Amino acid sequence: MSLLNLDYNLFQLINHLAVVYPFLNPIMRFLAQEGEYVFYVGIIFYWFTRKEQNRWMVIHSLVSACVALGISGLIGDFFYRDRPFVSHHVNQLIPHAMNASFPSDHATGAFVIATSIFLFRKQEGRAWLVLAAGVAFSRIWVGVHYPLDVLAGTLLGCGTAIAMYKWIPKWKMVANLLQQGLLVYEKMERRILPTKSPQ
Secondary structure, eight states: OOHHHHHHHHHHHHHTHHHHOGGGHHHHHHHHHTHHHHHHHHHHHHHTTTOHHHHHHHHHHHHHHHHHHHHHHHHHHHSOOOOHHHHSOOOOOSOOOSOOOSSOHHHHHHHHHHHHHHHHOHHHHHHHHHHHHHHHHHHHHTTSOOHHHHHHHHHHHHHHHHHHHHHGGGOHHHHHHHHHHHHHHHHHHHHHSOOOOOO
16 A cells, blocks of 8 residues: 555545544634634743743744745645645535645644744643644644645654754854844833833
8 A cells, every 4th residue: 555545544534533523523623723823822922921031932933933834835836735625525624725735834833833832841832732733633634634744744843943943053143143133122122111110
């Protein structure tokens, strides 16, 4: 059995769960469509805690996400794969454009942010990784991605976050630019949102 056939068989197995366990479909729809916004809210929350470690974590997350999603776009152009609902009869629970399926941008984005958080905040990061896994799995459940799509997105997201975590401190010019950018932002922030002095 070829890898693609195995991939399709696994897709059918997971996608059919929408028929077997229909009471879970609203949760899967939410994760597949709105799950990514939970990550955005989380990143904004961490940023506005105004803690230096959290802000570096957010910067790392955003840089890593830009790199990972850029790579994902290139892969999609060079190794184009149709969505499952284009080539097969599926249980499609959400609307979706008929664009490239491989790799999954949702899985890439969720895992690059979750892994970035994990690298800085291990305990909370585990919960974010579980949420990322839920987002990735839901994309198969609702019929818009194959398992290989989300697996590739998962590996790309995790791998990019880990690589950036190791490499950014070694790239002195990039690290200095990010440091200077953060200092400029915080200087402006102090003018707009002055810290209350203790009474």
